[in-house]
Amino acid sequence: MVNCSYALSFKQRPSTCRISIAPTGRGHCRKCRKPIPKGATRVEVCAFVRPGRSTVLLRCTACIDTRFATGVLAVYKRADRVPAAAGLEGMEASSVRNAITAAATRQQ
Numbered sequence: 001m002v003n004c005s006y007a008l009s010f011k012q013r014p015s016t017c018r019i020s021i022a023p024t025g026r027g028h029c030r031k032c033r034k035p036i037p038k039g040a041t042r043v044e045v046c047a048f049v050r051p052g053r054s055t056v057l058l059r060c061t062a063c064i065d066t067r068f069a070t071g072v073l074a075v076y077k078r079a080d081r082v083p084a085a086a087g088l089e090g091m092e093a094s095s096v097r098n099a100i101t102a103a104a105t106r107q108q
Contacts (some may be wrong), residue, residue, distance in 0.1 A: 013048040014075045019096050020044050020085040022058075031063040041092045061096055069103035071088075079104075 025038040036042050036058060043064070045057040059068060069079075076082050079100040084093035 004107070006015060015045050015071070016075065017072050018044045018083050018085065019093050021092075022086060027058045029060040029063050030057045031059060031065070031068075034060065036060050041088070041096060043096065051097045061099060064096070064099045064103050066106050068105050069100045072100055072103050 020042060022038055022040050022042050023035045025035055027036045027042070028034065029042075030045075031035055040063050043059040043061070045059060047055050047057055049055060072082060073079065079097040082097060082100065084096075
């Protein structure tokens, strides 16, 4: 009899996030599946797959919910630690960080 359970021989890493501006209108939100328009603020989630391999998932700012915000804060502890792309440190980044904080506090 063959045992089909595989033991992971590597340590998994948490997913990282970054607030950015959509360079094109081709990306779609992972939750609502709608396209994110060019120039819109979005959250990029770099999900770890295995060593040397990761994938980028996108989330529009309207789809920041409690589950997503809790996951982000589990990695960064505070929303103001979530990095933003260069040139985005103004009001746009702070509004996304405030949305993450507000969504996480809705749960409590």
